[in-house]
Amino acid sequence: MKVAAAAYPLDILQSWDHYADKLASWVGQAAGQGADLLVFPEYGAMELATLAGMEVAGDLEASLWAVADRLEEADAIHARLAAEHGVHILAASAPAHGTGPRPVNRARLFGPDGLIGHQDKQIMTRFEREDWDVVPGGGLVLFDTALGRIGVLICYDAEFPLLGRALSEAELLLVPSCTEALAGYWRVRIGAMARALEGQCVSVMSSVVGEARWNEAMEVNTGAGGVFCPPDRGFPSTGVLAAGEIGRPGWTFAEVDLAAIAEVRRDGVVLNRTHWEEQHDRVETVETAPTPRLRA
Numbered sequence: 001m002k003v004a005a006a007a008y009p010l011d012i013l014q015s016w017d018h019y020a021d022k023l024a025s026w027v028g029q030a031a032g033q034g035a036d037l038l039v040f041p042e043y044g045a046m047e048l049a050t051l052a053g054m055e056v057a058g059d060l061e062a063s064l065w066a067v068a069d070r071l072e073e074a075d076a077i078h079a080r081l082a083a084e085h086g087v088h089i090l091a092a093s094a095p096a097h098g099t100g101p102r103p104v105n106r107a108r109l110f111g112p113d114g115l116i117g118h119q120d121k122q123i124m125t126r127f128e129r130e131d132w133d134v135v136p137g138g139g140l141v142l143f144d145t146a147l148g149r150i151g152v153l154i155c156y157d158a159e160f161p162l163l164g165r166a167l168s169e170a171e172l173l174l175v176p177s178c179t180e181a182l183a184g185y186w187r188v189r190i191g192a193m194a195r196a197l198e199g200q201c202v203s204v205m206s207s208v209v210g211e212a213r214w215n216e217a218m219e220v221n222t223g224a225g226g227v228f229c230p231p232d233r234g235f236p237s238t239g240v241l242a243a244g245e246i247g248r249p250g251w252t253f254a255e256v257d258l259a260a261i262a263e264v265r266r267d268g269v270v271l272n273r274t275h276w277e278e279q280h281d282r283v284e285t286v287e288t289a290p291t292p293r294l295r296a
Helices: 016-032 044-052 060-068 071-085 126-132 155-159 161-166 182-199 258-267 278-283
Strands: 002-009 037-039 088-090 094-096 104-111 114-120 143-145 148-152 172-177 202-211 226-228 240-243 250-255
Touching (some): 002 016, 002 226, 016 037, 016 071, 016 250, 037 172, 060 094, 071 088, 071 104, 104 143, 114 143, 155 161, 155 182, 161 182, 172 182, 182 202, 182 226
Parallel strands (some): 002 202, 037 088, 148 172, 172 202
Antiparallel strands (some): 002 250, 088 104, 094 104, 104 114, 143 148, 202 226, 226 240
């Protein structure tokens, strides 16, 4: 299959048609290049807040609910585009109405036959928990699709190995991200690469790029699309299938062979995924070594 990872800029939307046309253009471009799976970034849906006016879009609290209230309409567009082009789409994550009084950060996965399901972010960044009050949502989900088994780790979640391990049956890990600084981009990228190494799978990272000065949470965005793999037989020794140029909007494409993933899990030079459990025995035997005394 061919996967496409977005480096996606936010716009000040002039109308609902503006948003629908933008999505149609992006999906059409990727599908036209033969992509089977399209991955949009974390909080890429925040541009929907501009439809409520710039005063609302610029208010941290009001912008959350303005996007959450339009999410059902946005999902209808994604479902239509997925069916029209015969592709799978991970829609840009968005604040969504959860089961409690505060919004969750939710990504939704669509296939040609409609909505497959959604994944909520598990661990909030400091900004989300201290300033924005976005909260964790439902648990991790493994999606069994026509393209293989797919897991989603939203941005910061990719930096936690036990979350990746919980999705160890996934052949594809999708990592939608939104990072302000270059260091943030690299933290998430290193996490995505580490999860691909540990799980002997392919991870697909997408990013918001460019400026959106109208909202404090989205003012500056640094990132790129990327597709990562285990550095083992059948894959590049760098662990990088494809990497986009940082800050440049557009799609980054890579071919992914599920048979290669199965083979490296079965008979790789190393077997990280199989040997994971051996860690438990070793960490239980950690001892504190005495400090050596220096001779006078």
